[in-house]
Amino acid sequence: MKPENFAGLILAGGEGSRWGGPKAWALLPNGESFLDACAMTLREAGASPIVATLPPGTEDHRTDGLDVLVLPESGMDMFGSL
Numbered sequence: 001m002k003p004e005n006f007a008g009l010i011l012a013g014g015e016g017s018r019w020g021g022p023k024a025w026a027l028l029p030n031g032e033s034f035l036d037a038c039a040m041t042l043r044e045a046g047a048s049p050i051v052a053t054l055p056p057g058t059e060d061h062r063t064d065g066l067d068v069l070v071l072p073e074s075g076m077d078m079f080g081s082l
Contacts, residue, residue, distance in 0.1 A: 005048075007050070010053070010066075024061075025058075035066075053070075056074050
């Protein structure tokens with residue numbers, strides 16, 4: 001049974017300090033960003049809208065088809081993204 005209406009939420013507002021930068025922009029082996037791959041999975045499942053929380057300073061990154069919420073400050077934990 002597939003739900004009729006549901007939203008997707010991608011919590012990608014972390015600094016990625018252990019990763020070396022925000023993981024949202026990390027490239028997968030196929031050249032797609034991690035954020036794009038997450039969004040595509042949600043789209044294919046039927047999610048709408050899809051909202052992504054992103055870290056400060058990423059306002060100019062391409063986020064096709066996503067509603068974006070840029071966090072007000074860096075260093076917030078996952079609950080800060082919610």
